[in-house]
Amino acid sequence: MSQVAAIIVAGGKGIRAGRAGPKQYESLLGRKVLEWSIEAFLQHPDVDHLVVVSGTGQGKFGPFPGTSWVSGGDSRTQSVRNGLAALDLPPETPVLIHDAARPGLSQSMISALIAALETADAVAPALPVPDALKTERNGKLETVPREGLFRVQTPQAFRLGAIRAALDASNGDLVDDLAAMEATGAKVELIPGDERLHKITYPEDFDLVAKLMSPAAAAPRVGKGFDVHAFEPGDHVTLCGVAIPHSAKLKGHSDADAAWHALTDAILGAVALGDIGDHFPPSDERWKNADSAIFLQEAIRLAGAEGYAVSSCDITVICEAPKVKPHREAMRSRTAELMGLPLSAVSVKATTTEGLGFTGRREGIAAEAIAVLVPSNQPR
Numbered sequence: 001m002s003q004v005a006a007i008i009v010a011g012g013k014g015i016r017a018g019r020a021g022p023k024q025y026e027s028l029l030g031r032k033v034l035e036w037s038i039e040a041f042l043q044h045p046d047v048d049h050l051v052v053v054s055g056t057g058q059g060k061f062g063p064f065p066g067t068s069w070v071s072g073g074d075s076r077t078q079s080v081r082n083g084l085a086a087l088d089l090p091p092e093t094p095v096l097i098h099d100a101a102r103p104g105l106s107q108s109m110i111s112a113l114i115a116a117l118e119t120a121d122a123v124a125p126a127l128p129v130p131d132a133l134k135t136e137r138n139g140k141l142e143t144v145p146r147e148g149l150f151r152v153q154t155p156q157a158f159r160l161g162a163i164r165a166a167l168d169a170s171n172g173d174l175v176d177d178l179a180a181m182e183a184t185g186a187k188v189e190l191i192p193g194d195e196r197l198h199k200i201t202y203p204e205d206f207d208l209v210a211k212l213m214s215p216a217a218a219a220p221r222v223g224k225g226f227d228v229h230a231f232e233p234g235d236h237v238t239l240c241g242v243a244i245p246h247s248a249k250l251k252g253h254s255d256a257d258a259a260w261h262a263l264t265d266a267i268l269g270a271v272a273l274g275d276i277g278d279h280f281p282p283s284d285e286r287w288k289n290a291d292s293a294i295f296l297q298e299a300i301r302l303a304g305a306e307g308y309a310v311s312s313c314d315i316t317v318i319c320e321a322p323k324v325k326p327h328r329e330a331m332r333s334r335t336a337e338l339m340g341l342p343l344s345a346v347s348v349k350a351t352t353t354e355g356l357g358f359t360g361r362r363e364g365i366a367a368e369a370i371a372v373l374v375p376s377n378q379p380r
């Protein structure tokens with residue numbers, strides 16, 4: 001989608017944050033809080049108009065070429081109105097409205113909001129409520145059901161004409177910009193939020209957000225796997241889900257796909273979830289002759305539950321025969337397809353051991369794999 005605009009509201013005083021000046025000009029991980037969001041929008045290939053709503057910020061740092069600066073209003077909603085007034089673009093232009101106080105904005109979040117706007121009138125990131133909720137009524141505590149409640153973050157995405165009209169039709173200050181659209185009966189969609197978008201509101205939020213955004217929190221994980229299967233009489237081996245004709249087959253409880261078993265172990269290793277034997281014990285009849293795609297997909301699911309997604313993998317098959325090279329591209333394609341990865345992120349290699357050891361004596365096949373996993377909310 002071309003021509004996307006973004007507005008960062010940075011006109012607040014940051015009273016609750018308890019610093020000498022507005023929180024958006026405080027340092028965080030080596031940059032001003034506001035600078036993080038400016039950089040995020042400027043880096044995104046689809047965003048080509050950026051308005052920063054802050055009367056006092058311009059010239060404090062930067063420069064940020066192509067960025068317009070306008071004055072803030074007395075309330076957040078008024079600051080949003082000022083930002084919208086500065087955009088001279090067609091009414092159908094997508095516009096993302098974002099709090100400067102939420103510096104942990106990722107490229108993937110911007111992309112997800114823009115994509116969701118293709119089929120909705122308004123989109124925002126939101127997280128579930130993890131704690132029990134209580135309210136006090138007449139001096140007595142009561143429990144509030146938390147099902148169907150969300151913590152809504154920014155950026156919030158709209159079409160320029162629609163959000164302008166919705167704000168024009170609404171009175172006073174709103175808790176957020178989505179509220180203006182909800183009142184119009186528009187199609188409002190929530191997409192999964194991001195803990196790193198936590199808003200800096202109170203003094204302790206500076207440390208919390210720094211921890212969430214620090215490279216350590218976003219660090220990739222690496223796992224390594226190794227597997228061996230012996231030959232027994234048969235006419236083909238299965239490697240990376242591909243049947244390769246051979247004068248023997250691999251012996252095993254499942255389909256004995258040593259390459260995918262090594263990869264499964266690499267993924268489980270990256271998230272410290274034990275090994276393939278822990279999850280699929282050979283003593284379990286369910287896995288007899290099982291397709292190893294099941295193991296690989298379950299490892300991916302388990303890693304996802306830990307907040308990680310595989311971003312690339314490298315498999316090495318070790319054997320004298322069969323020759324792997326003629327089947328290598330099919331093995332890569334099958335693996336990439338199963339894992340939902342681009343082909344360029346999947347490597348399959350093969351080597352011999354120069355006649356040495358059990359693979360050299362053609363007694364079986366060994367396979368090694370390395371998998372790189374990144375936090376699932378990061379671009380892969």
Ligand SMILES: Nc1ccn([C@@H]2O[C@H](COP(=O)(O)OP(=O)(O)OP(=O)(O)O)[C@@H](O)[C@H]2O)c(=O)n1
Nearest residue numbers: 009010011012013014015016074075079100101
């Ligand atoms: N008149 C205002 C008030 C708020 N904001 C912006 O709206 C976002 C969310 O507001 P909030 O966290 O409440 O910021 P402050 O109003 O600065 O905080 P406080 O209420 O503690 O003073 C912030 O990026 C803030 O700079 C704004 O642009 N103009």
Ligand SMILES: C[C@](O)(CO)[C@H](O)COP(=O)(O)O
Nearest residue numbers: 076099152153154175176199
């Ligand atoms: C816009 C907002 O960040 C969405 O969660 C939030 O409503 C701002 O609230 P505040 O009281 O102005 O901080």
